[in-house]
Amino acid sequence: MGFDPTAGLTGWDLTGFHEGHDTECWKRLGAQEMTIEDSERGPIFGTRFSVWAPNAHAVRLVGDFNWWNGENSAMHLIPGAGVWALFVEGASTGSLYKFEVCGADGVWRLKADPMARFAEASPHTASIVYESQYVWGDDQWLWFRGEAKPHAEPMSIYEVHIGSWRKDLTYVQLAKELVEYVSWQGYTHVEFLPVATHPFGGSWGYQVTGFFAPMSRFGSPDEFRFLVDQLHQAGVGVIVDWVPGHFATDAWALSRFDGTALYEHADPRKGEQPDWGTYVFNFGRNEVKSFLISNAYYWLDQFHIDGLRVDAVASMLYLDYSREPGQWVPNQFGGNENLEAVEFLQMVNS
The missing domain is CATH 3.20.20.80 (Glycosidases)
Incomplete structure (x- = not known):
């Protein structure tokens, strides 16, 4: 793999979030479609997923892009930020996903994204990657x-x-x-x-x-x-x-x-x-x-x-x-x- 698995997300990006005055944290957390640079293949398109879970022992990403199996989709903890992130090549608008969170108590919980901009209708509970294309x-x-x-x-x-x-x-x-x-x-x-x-x-x-x-x-x-x-x-x-x-x-x-x-x-x-x-x-x-x-x-x-x-x-x-x-x-x-x-x-x- 020739790219940063967190797609460049740093603790510095989250300073305002931790200080209580971030007015646009949806631009940093949640599911963000983007194109990043792979040192071997050049530009690659996908989605960066990130979630605030500072007391978790581990977080895995599951979705329809990995057959809802998070064993090979462990998220990376951003140093000093309490935020976990992972870039998934090819994931895009319409992709369904959730986070598997191993909590401070050692229990794994399947969680919807707090920052999801689209979500399944009840009784289903998955989050959905979504980027607006609307022209006002x-x-x-x-x-x-x-x-x-x-x-x-x-x-x-x-x-x-x-x-x-x-x-x-x-x-x-x-x-x-x-x-x-x-x-x-x-x-x-x-x-x-x-x-x-x-x-x-x-x-x-x-x-x-x-x-x-x-x-x-x-x-x-x-x-x-x-x-x-x-x-x-x-x-x-x-x-x-x-x-x-x-x-x-x-x-x-x-x-x-x-x-x-x-x-x-x-x-x-x-x-x-x-x-x-x-x-x-x-x-x-x-x-x-x-x-x-x-x-x-x-x-x-x-x-x-x-x-x-x-x-x-x-x-x-x-x-x-x-x-x-x-x-x-x-x-x-x-x-x-x-x-x-x-x-x-x-x-x-x-």
Whole structure:
């Protein structure tokens, strides 16, 4: 082999991620199509896979490109980064994959990619390599949005749950029927209930497993872009419900990702949400802040979303939210405010 198996990924590339101010970590982690140089064969095309799992003993890559057998696809630990990476020649958009993570407890777990930009529809759980080819046509809307003063102008928002609005429509079909309906009714904006991947299609979508991947049972990420584009071209803004306060406990997703409480608090008094049976993000961990801040920007930048409605803010701000005395831990000053969540929300809005 005449090429770097990590495709040039270094600890330096991940400095911002570890310091808590990376706003585009999807460009470094996850699945990235690229062409690299092989000293013997010249340029070769494929995909670099990388995942943050600092407490793992080992990580292997499995997918349809290696018959779901990771024995010969051990990932390489980037020195000092807690990130594992591997370049796979020929893997490209449409390739299915997962990570086999040997956790700090010595148990192997099969995990979806936290940074996956496309994912299989439930009940399947694999991540999918995806590079957008979409060409936007909403330049006029973006100009108008830049000139507008939304705080001083009337807004009429139509809330939409994609899974039940004229049930079983795809993103492409919605781009016709929903656009016609909201234009006829005179709405200025639509607000989509969460479109990020969640395992139970019958829910409203607030227990997320794939924060960077639009629900695939309605179509591809580029088809969701088409829906947003068509709304914009019709003069309708798009708001998306964003769920940074908690996440689903499904064993194949974020929970106990490397055998430890990586994305969530280890202490259940801070790391579990009793109302919803979910895990609570550890807002004090820099890498988690980078993950969530990048996620917010991802929807705004990559999908031209006009605004995010942050869900369940009270559950983030108050340590005693829905908890009885003795079931929560006061902050350093003895109060019930979650100071780490306050700082995180300030960063998101800055």
